[in-house]
Amino acid sequence: MTFHQRHGLQPVINARGSFTPLGVSRSSPQVAHAAAEALGQFVVMDDLQAVLSERVARSFGAEAACATHCVAAAITLAVAASMTGDDATRIAALPSTDGLPNRIVIPAGHAVDYGHPILTDIRLAGATPVLAGSERGCDTAQLEAALAAPDVACLLLVSSRLVRGEPVDLAAAVAAAHRRGVPAIIDGAAQDWRIDALLATGADLVLVSAHKYLASPTCGLIIGRRRLVDACRAQERGIGRAMKPTKEAMVGVLAALDERQRIDVDAWRDEQQRKLQAFIARADVLNGLEAVELPDPSGMPFSRLALTVLPSHPLASATRLAEALRRGEPPIWVMEHAAADGVLILELVALRDDEVHAIFERLLQLGRAADPGQR
Ligand SMILES: *Cc1c(COP(=O)(O)O)cnc(C)c1O
Secondary structure, eight states: OOHHHHTTOOOOEEESOSOGGGTSOOOOHHHHHHHHHHHTOOOOHHHHHHHHHHHHHHHHTOSEEEEESOHHHHHHHHHHHHHHTTOHHHHHHTTOOTTSOOEEEEEGGGOOBSSSBHHHHHHHTTOEEEEESBTTBOOHHHHHHHHTSTTEEEEEEEOSTTOOSSOOOHHHHHHHHHHHTOOEEEEOTTOGGGHHHHHTTTOSEEEEETTSTTOOSSOEEEEEOHHHHHHHHHGGGTGGGGGOOOHHHHHHHHHHHHHHHHOOHHHHHHHHHHHHHHHHHHGGGSTTEEEEEEEOTTOOSOEEEEEEEOTTSSSOOHHHHHHHHHHSSSOEEEBOTTGGGTEEEEOOTTOOHHHHHHHHHHHHHHHHOOOGGGO
16 A cells, blocks of 8 residues: 555645645655654753754854744744844733834835745734835835834845845845844745855844755754844744744754755756756657746756747646646646746656656646547
């Protein structure tokens, strides 16, 4: 019996990337073993946090780090920490922010929705988001205007392919926050390959989902200045209780970091290119589709596959093709955010060759003829 049969679940091919509704990522056997071993042990959780802090800080040249349930939690806790510091009374009072600076500045184009609105993470701490600039962009002057308001607690920036408008110069934005005397926090949830680059902007805290490309059990990492990291940890006696990390996740993160350290990055990158280029090289037999390489817009070290659905395709629509892929056996999920422009985007990073092959075969079949009953 397969895993899916045993649990009465449907297998699925996930070409949609580190997508939470599909289980985000696949841990390696070594990471799974480390997490399983932790499940059978008692540990002093503060000691485990200290070990993780030391390990993460050493890897990325930061002062300190801590683990939390996920990055949604890390955003709420980092916002809380920027309002309360380590003051026990203020921490216990949250989400009431009476008497505290509680406005959180965020560029308008960074108010992303990654499954829910990031503004909800801010509000959960009792804070009030303040949007700077517009959807089209946010320059340093617009940011400074928003930061000049009274009661500002911190600047929140997002590094993600989900941001909209002209790119914000992160280092300049961080410098603007520091001129105003407030910390700058970067949500780099899916940017675990770029932690060094995000810390190099001068950001006080960088938040990363270890379960995305690092492929650990679900765990958020808060990395940066010790004083703020400690203030995030202190929230566990207040709103943070519901956001705590598990021992198995933290031990899984340590194993995943060991694995990442051992990786030959050039070889890894070559392997991703091989998978992608093998697909593209054969794609001229796919009727009504055009396949090209799409580099990651945020600078992650891999590309995705962009499939343009031409009018000559039997389904003649990217949305209908995505639906047909999802209706098949097993369902195939792809990125649909560009479907209105006739483009489906596929991420192959986490997929085995047999899964990439299955996607190719399905596309071949769907390009031959539309099922008239489904039009
Ligand atoms: C995935 C994601 C999050 C949420 O991360 P979780 O660890 O799943 O809570 C936050 N921000 C961005 C930009 C993301 O991509």
